[in-house]
Amino acid sequence: MPGRPLLAILTLVLTLFPALAAADPQDGPHAEVRISISDTDVRFNVAMNLNYVDAVMPTAREFPDAVDPTEEAAIRERIEQFFLDENEVTIDGVEVRGIIEEYELIRLDRENLKLFPKTGLRALTRFNLVVSYPFKSAPEVLTMAWSAYPEDTMSTEPPGPDGKLPKMIILALLKAEGIVEQIIFSESDPVVEWRPSHATIDDRLETVPEPIDFATPGIPIISVALLLAWVVFSVVLVKKQGIKIVVILGIPLLIMAYVARTGAVLPIGEPDVDDDALLAVFKPLHTNVYRAFDYSAESDIYDALSRSVSGDMLEELYTSIHRGLVQAEQGGSVGRITKVLIDESNVVEINTDNPSFVVEAYWIVEGTVYHWGHSHPRETVYHANYTIAEDDGKWRIVGSEVLSSKHLNPDPIDLPEGSSL
Structure with missing residues (x-):
């Protein structure tokens, strides 16, 4: 079926994966980070579960597994402090303070609490926020730093000699200049630098050769017939009327033979x-x-x-x-x-x-x-x-x-x- 192989890979590219979505959020600290760079700002769209928030920006609460409405203001203040004071964005060497444009605390449905035996409600409590870092002119050099990396309790790697698990890495999606790519923040490499490429679509695509001639080698039958006729008539006419009449008749015949060269062709090969x-x-x-x-x-x-x-x-x-x-x-x-x-x-x-x-x-x-x-x-x-x-x-x-x-x-x-x- 036309297009089926290319359509099949869309299960990998830019699509939902029901089984994977059903397994998320994870039973441990996790943060989803999507960054976009527009003509006016750098924008972080972040979703974190309570496991991650407690690991890197803890607050005192009566019950560790839940956030009481009376405790929401304190935890929001701590989250905003983390993004505005502890993470850093610089534009052309100048640090830019972020603006919290959106903030939401979401308590996900408890019916699947059994999927998270380790952390329970902390896996189902999520914080969504949008942080904008505005600028007036397009940046030439932009750096983004992520400051906190708790232990990755979901890691399959064994603990180190100190008994601690490996630290989390933050996998983020960066959308800039119309392109989406994955970037990585880690404790060993916490700063990502971005520079505009100014590349066009044609610059990013590979060059495709121009179409080539598929013509089958052959003999142009009409052209050959006209040339043979001219040769025969030339032999006869040159003896009776001289070379002048041969030239006069030969010019239109040669033109006709040239025009007819693409007509009927006798194939002689591949x-x-x-x-x-x-x-x-x-x-x-x-x-x-x-x-x-x-x-x-x-x-x-x-x-x-x-x-x-x-x-x-x-x-x-x-x-x-x-x-x-x-x-x-x-x-x-x-x-x-x-x-x-x-x-x-x-x-x-x-x-x-x-x-x-x-x-x-x-x-x-x-x-x-x-x-x-x-x-x-x-x-x-x-x-x-x-x-x-x-x-x-x-x-x-x-x-x-x-x-x-x-x-x-x-x-x-x-x-x-x-x-x-």
């Missing part, structure tokens, strides 16, 4: 098309399709895809990616592709009538699913046939047929029956 040249077309097209998933703006996604895909596939892919973006903006899981490796590719069909060709390809997609401050690795092997054709003077992928796909690291999470969190 098209002189090199498989390596065709694969050099397919590989950047394939790479550029995946790079379109890095964009966040609708127009950028469509523009990037349209440089590699056309026809029904373009509309299907664009619609699917847009749907995933909407879900991600609503707080769903987000996938990022980290590597695409073509393991094997071969040209299996060439169509010379309507210049196109089919490539059979095996490739591996590596990526991560990001949700609630942690990531889940994904690695999938695909086998598919792609049809590449000339469209408006450019090569484009116009169809694909999935032959097989295999997840190399299936999700190990096993939720209790009936879980709905």
